[in-house]
Each structure stands twice: as C-alpha cells, then as structure tokens.
Amino acid sequence: MTRFNNLMDDMKEALTLSHRYKSLFLPALIANLIMVVLGFIMIFVIIFFVMGTIMSLTASQANWTYLISIGVITVLLILFFSLIFMALDLGINSIVIGSVNGEKPSAKLFFKGIRTFFLKVLMTKIGLFFLYTIGFILLLIPYLLYLVTVGVLTGGYGILFVTCLLQAFLGSWTLLLMENEDHPISGFTSVGINLKFGKNYFWLLILVFFIQLQLTAYLPGLFGLLGATLATLFISYVVATVFKIVVLLTYRRYKENLELK
C-alpha cells in the first residue's frame, strides 16, 4: 500500500523532472535517427545479399567470398550498432542521474557517463552474455512449455509477465552501477544489487515494468501507421527514460535495504 503510494509519488516526480528538463529526450531522438540510418544500411546489405545469391545461382557456382564477406559485414554492423546503442544507454543513464540530482542535462554529462563506464559495462555484458547463453540453453525447453501452456491460457499476459520478470531482475543494473559512482562497485556487484532489488521489491518492480511495457506497446499506435513506423523507437526511448527516473527514485528510496553484505 505504502509502496504503491510511494511509486505514484515517484512517477509524479519523474514526470515533473521530464517536464522541466526536456533535453532528457534528445538521446531518444538521436536513437531514432540512428535506427532510421541503420534501417537504410540494412536494406542495402539485404539487397547485396540477395543479388549475390541470385548471381551465384545463375552462375551455378556459389561465389563464397562475396557471400561470406557480406555476412561478415552484417555481423560487424550489428556489433558496431549494438555498441552505439549501449553507449547511448549509458549516456541516458548519466543525464537521468544528473537530472535527479538537480543538474541540467548536458552533452558534457552525457559523454562523461559514456567515458567513465563504457569499458566496465562492456566487460560485464560480455561476462553476462555467456551466462545468458547457458541460461537460454537450459531454460529453452521449460520456456517453450510455459509459452504453450500458461502463455496461451492467459492470453499473452504470461509472456508479458516473463518479460517484466527479466526486466525487474536484470533490467537496471547499469543504472545502479552508475548511481553508485562515488564508491565504485564492480559490474557483477551491481547485477547482484539489481537481483536483490528485484527480489525484495518484486511486485513493485513488476508493476513498474508492466506499465512501461504496456505504454511502449500502446503509445506508438496512437500516431497512425507513419508514427508507428518512424517514431516507435523515439517513443519507447522516451518512456524508458521516464521509467529510468522512476526506478532510480525507487532505488534511492529503499537504498538502505539493498546493501549487499
């Protein structure tokens, strides 16, 4: 009960902050522009790939060097852009923390966050990637079973619940890592804090991410087909930024209960 009231207060404050510092949403715009560029590049890559396949077929002998090089380019592009989006995320975290502290969002703050935390987060993410892969392989069959039973029976809510679950336990460790800047912690400690956060404030965080996901799914549709195709990423980043503030405020509120021993 108190937690729900506190959450509503945090949402009010998050809205007030985003109303005051509109530049918080500049990175969202950048993300959307990058995505449009990426979309164009991917179209070209696909065209080249299709052309290569057709040429190989007509020549009745596959031109493997051509196809492989396109594959390599695709993988490199994906890596490059995921690094860019990771950096963007760190920058957003940085200005979010700044704005909650009462600093006006600025490019300086944005890049400071990226500079300070890029390597640490990257290393943790690579470590987590292996854990995720193991977890994925182990949980794939139970998850598929879950999908066809609970997922079908609950009309999609079961699947949404799993997404909320993942977000609640693993969705905000970078934010928490950067929040604890004054006494630095390692990446995996931050993941630990996030897990504890998710465990101790389970329903609260599930609710936060449920609201975020539902809004992200619903809002782009408001602006017609054009809005849905061009502005989806912008809107989802805007929603994500506001909810980063909410998560941060919630974390600060309950911080003393979340110290790792």
Add this chain to the structure above:
Amino acid sequence: MKGHNFNKILKLFDYFKIAFQLNLSNKQLYKPQIAFLVIRGLLIISSAFALLSIGDKMIHLTSMDFNRFVGLFWSEFQGIPMLLTLVTILVMVLGSTYVESGLYHMFYRAYKGELTAGDFSTGAGTYFFKFLGGNILIILFWILALIPYLISGILTLTIGFTLIPIIVSTFLLVWKASLVTDQTTLGDAFKNSYRFSKTNFIPTMTFVVIKNAMTSIASGGSGGGSSNISQMTNNTNTFFQDMPSDFPSQDLPFSNSFFNYDILKLFVIGITTLITVGTIITGLIQMLFNIYFGLATIVLYNEGWVLEEITTETLPTLEIPIEEVLS
C-alpha cells in the same frame, strides 16, 4: 495554461492512489465479475456439449445433402440445445452490461465508504436499462459515424483511426460515473460527461490513454493492440470479445471419411475447454484492471480536479503523508 494542465495530470496519480486504496479495502468488488465469468464459462461449455451431441447424431449422414442436413440439425436443435444457446447469447450480450451497472453502483458506494452486501443488485436494478440504453446509443453513434470516421482516418494518414476513438471515449469517459453519482437521466449524464471532459480535456485524455494502454490485451511487450472495440463503447466487457471463437458446429459431419470421429470429438472438447479456461483466466486478469480503472473513473469524476493550485516549480516532495490519501 499548459502548466495548469500538467498539474492536473500530476493530480491523476493522487486519484490512482485513492483508487488503489479503495480496491484493497473492498475485496467484495470482485465477486460479481468472478461469478459472471464462471457462469459464462459453464454456459459456453454446456452449449458446446449440446451442439456436440447433435453432431453425434448427424455423423451418420453419409452424403452431403443440404436440405437433409438442415432438417436434421433443426429437429435435433429444438429443445434444450436451443434454449442453452439462446441463454448463452443473451448472457453474452446483456450480461456484461448488467454486471457493469451493478458494479458502478458498488464503486460509488465504495468511494463513499458505504458499501454493503445488497448494493450490487440495487445498482443493477436501478441502472441496468440506463447503461444498456447508453451503450446502444454509443453503438448507434459509431454506426452513424463510421463513414466520416473512415474518411477522416484516411485523410489524416491513419492517425485519425486511433485518435478519434480516443477523443470520443474521452468525452464519454464519465457518463457512467455521472449516472451513479448524480442519479440523473441518461441525457444529463452524457451532458455532464461532455462538460467534464471539455473543461479538463488534456488530463482526461491522459487518463484515457493510460487506461487504454493498461487494459489493452497483453502483447508480450512488442507490437500492440492499438484499438479495440471496448475503447469505442467504453465498456468493461464488450460482448464481441466474449463470443466463443470456436463453435464446434463448424466441425460437422463431412469429415467422417477422413478422420476418426471420436478423435475429432475429443479434440473439439479439448479445444473448447482450453479456450474456456483461457477466457476465464484472461477475464480474471482483465477484471483487475477494469475494476481498478472503474474505481479511478469514479474518483476522477467526484474529485474533479477542484483542488488548490500548485505551481510547476514546487516539486512534489517524496514524503507525502499517507493519512492525507487515506482520508
């Protein structure tokens, strides 16, 4: 003006707090819908079985003669199966309005802190025909507005398709709340609803968007049901959604040379049960949101943003005493 609207939007979250508190302290609000869901599930299953039993007899038809098919179906259909099907359809169409009219009265009584056991039947008795009339009027409005709606939707590059229903449901948000609060006629309720939304257009629309986003069918976090019927009629449970999507009557005899009929029958029974259970579970989850936002609508209409002015610059402090909310 803009800051004014923003403060009103912030105030929404206080109404959400009140609604949550009301929700927690009045658990009996869930009873009517749970009972309704169970009745609906039982009716779907029993009419499915009745239709299946007809299928049992008709399986002996060897050739596809349409007249014989219809004749046999009709002779078997008369009696209990027909009664069951009629009752099911009637419950589907009218039941949700009946439950809703009782519930809204309960919401209002809960808001006043005077909720008692007989409130559901009192509310349903008093408001059922008004709610029904209002819903029919809204459906008629949409039928009349269909052509202009389509045209304006296309002219605005499909933005109108989603925005117009939202604007309409903004103006129609509180008529049910007005009916149970002011105990007026239907016409006055619509007028009140229009006036309320006109004076607080942006905040009310924000409420509608939040409500629609939360109650839209879960989509696994990607994509999204952008518009559904319930947002047009502003109905807690539109009967369109509740129609059983598989009526086993479709799986009638012509397959007997290809399939083992018993396996087919088992399959149909399984699917019907699965869908019924699924409908009930999804209905239960949706019920939580419907009741919550119904309560929030009542709170919204009764509190109505007649509150002291706060400036944009004063941040809401982190510690708002809970007593303030509870009172």
